[in-house]
Amino acid sequence: MNAAGSSTARTAHAQPRWDIRTFGRAEVLVDGAPANWASQGAQDLFFYLLSHPEGRSREEILEALWGLEADASSGNRFRVTLHRLRAALGDREAVGEAYGRYHLSPALFRASDVQALHAALHEADSAQDAAQRLRAYQRALSTYHGDYLPQLRSDWAQTAREEHQAAYVRACTELSLVYCEQRDCPAAVGALVRALKADPYIGEQYHQKLMTCLSVVESKYAAVEHYRRFIRFLRDHLADTPMAETAELAGRIKCGEQICARAPGPSAAQDSSCALRASRLN
Structure with missing residues (x-):
């Protein structure tokens, strides 16, 4: 193979550049362009697997997305949808299978705002000082622009939505405590307001805390x-x-x-x- 042919082969197998947004809107970019799903089922399968990083079996996918039992007809539908999903993402290895469970590749998760939120929270939990915690919580808040996959009303999407919202609210309340320790009262109020706006049911103690902070700041x-x-x-x-x-x-x-x-x-x-x-x- 000549040099030009070798370069072409490497380009053909290069992993695409993904950019995945789920908070406040659903958007998947592949090398800067919107993913071409070819069918609604391929898009639904992508977001379903994104919501279950541990993977899901074919039977679980068929039931959750289409209410189908595993048989020849549903098996064919699954194979076609999976092919369309891999084509839309531009990489056959974007969706893998291990021990009967299908999952997105780690690279796809790293390209998502979901992963960015939880990675920032993990960094904050293991931070060695207040400055590192502050930066990590600020980064967590910067990823969240609204409800997870707001256009979907399925039970599995609602479960994931509540999980990610709880993570975001925790980041807000913890960030408020860091600001409080630094005597940055306006910033502490701002973080608490964001937490209570996202979930006013989180606990009466947070409303008490905001009342106290407002009496100082305003x-x-x-x-x-x-x-x-x-x-x-x-x-x-x-x-x-x-x-x-x-x-x-x-x-x-x-x-x-x-x-x-x-x-x-x-x-x-x-x-x-x-x-x-x-x-x-x-």
Whole structure:
């Protein structure tokens, strides 16, 4: 084979450059161009396998994607779809099979925002200092631009969506703690707001924390307004009321008490009628 032929062979077998986005939108680029799926089934199979990095059997795939049992007809459909998926990704090795389970190649996962999110969280968990944790959590947040595969309503997509959302929310709350340790109160508020916007059900303690931070960064009025919105949220979505300690915290903030120990300045003197007035928050 001459040099030109050798170069052509290497190019033909070169791994494509993938760019995979799943948060807020679904987009797969192959060498800078949108993937040509050829069928909806090929696209669905890709995102299904992306949602199950441990792999799935043919029977599990047939049931989850098409509600089919394994037989000659469904087996042929699977083979055609798998061929289309590999063609769309530009690499026969993009989808492998081991011990009866089909999975995407590690290179594909590395090209995805899903992998970037969880890799950043892993780095943060093993960080040796606050600066490294800060950078890792910031990188995790930069990958997340909305719900995972928002266009899909299947059960398997919803399960993966909740898993990735929980990872993102954890990154937000942990980042808020790092900012708090550094006394960067505005940044701590921003991270908490992102966490509660993504999942307002994560825990009442985070609403308490945001109230405290808002009383420092903005004003007691902003903190009390968040409390009132929280009351409405509990009533409208859970038919519930705040915990007594949350109501007490709102009362203390309304009276002007300095709640945050990290905030500058001495605690304000309390008016004797403050507790009575604060009770009206409920």
